[in-house]
Amino acid sequence: MKKAIRFFSVLSAVFLMLSASMACLAAERSGYTYTVTISAGNQGSLSTADGISISVEGGGDYAINLEDGGKLVRITGLTAANHVRFLNSAASVAEDSKYYVKGIRMGGRDDSLNLAYFQVERDQDYVVAYGIRGNMVQYTVNYEDAAGNRLYPPQIYYGNVGDRPVIAYLYVEGYQPQAYNLTRTLQSDAGKNVFTFVYTPIATTAPGPAGGGAAGGAPGGEAPGDAAVPGAGAAPAGGGAAAPGGDAGIAPVEDEVPPEDLDDDDMPLAGNETEPGEPEDVIDLDEEDMPLANFESGNDGTVARANGRLLKYMWFAVGIGLVAVIALVAGAYTYRKMKKAESVKSEKKD
Numbered sequence: 001m002k003k004a005i006r007f008f009s010v011l012s013a014v015f016l017m018l019s020a021s022m023a024c025l026a027a028e029r030s031g032y033t034y035t036v037t038i039s040a041g042n043q044g045s046l047s048t049a050d051g052i053s054i055s056v057e058g059g060g061d062y063a064i065n066l067e068d069g070g071k072l073v074r075i076t077g078l079t080a081a082n083h084v085r086f087l088n089s090a091a092s093v094a095e096d097s098k099y100y101v102k103g104i105r106m107g108g109r110d111d112s113l114n115l116a117y118f119q120v121e122r123d124q125d126y127v128v129a130y131g132i133r134g135n136m137v138q139y140t141v142n143y144e145d146a147a148g149n150r151l152y153p154p155q156i157y158y159g160n161v162g163d164r165p166v167i168a169y170l171y172v173e174g175y176q177p178q179a180y181n182l183t184r185t186l187q188s189d190a191g192k193n194v195f196t197f198v199y200t201p202i203a204t205t206a207p208g209p210a211g212g213g214a215a216g217g218a219p220g221g222e223a224p225g226d227a228a229v230p231g232a233g234a235a236p237a238g239g240g241a242a243a244p245g246g247d248a249g250i251a252p253v254e255d256e257v258p259p260e261d262l263d264d265d266d267m268p269l270a271g272n273e274t275e276p277g278e279p280e281d282v283i284d285l286d287e288e289d290m291p292l293a294n295f296e297s298g299n300d301g302t303v304a305r306a307n308g309r310l311l312k313y314m315w316f317a318v319g320i321g322l323v324a325v326i327a328l329v330a331g332a333y334t335y336r337k338m339k340k341a342e343s344v345k346s347e348k349k350d
Contacts (some may be wrong), residue, residue: 108125137158
């Protein structure tokens, strides 16, 4: 009798473990929201005035708040459907500062920069990463369609030779980029420091890659053409960005080819884009000629994390499988012990 009770106790414990795991998963899929914070650190300050430099895509009832006199941005009410964008123009330093803005990284880490456009998967804390001015060089970010027509004015930033900035794409209504982030090692020749987001027209006007988000990250769904270009006309010291003089808007330029004229399967590709399809999470332009299909990582938000959520659920399934195996082994062991005990009792009676 005692052994039977022990057996059922083991089974009960196993079922409790499975129930707790499923409850955690259910809570994650329910209405629980996350918070993302971005700290300016000691060298600079943050701004959200343009509605683009720090923005959210994916819709929902989120709020972006600038706190502590520009030292902290807190984004609340986020879900796994949201993506957050950070542009270097969101942070600024004093004109006479020896520092410049490099990007963002996770709080408590001193390693490579994180993605500038990333999915929200949990509460996340980021800090602005700064570099000390040295061998500074210009780098340019282009936003073009497959025919080379500009969709936004080019953006100009500055960094040290050898830096590997991570650049987030900008939302263009009716278009999809080849990647959400681009990275490249800066060289002394500014002509080689070009990041080009190549956009492909999509069949129907979509609110964004995150599934129903605000256009261009602008809260409330306003089109990005209603706001000024991040960093337009700014000196390099003010966050490391400066747009071409006098071109302050980000609406498509007049010579843009209408989307319907681009639906041509024979149109040549412009360079570093992929074939139409789901954008890559990040493309390393230093490795343009290498296969780009295996960008995977865990949930740390670093470069190449396109399959993070899938891996998370795979580990969850593996955990359930292990628990099930343990339960079966424990049950079989207990059953054998019980049968052996019954056999011994039968022999004694005989």
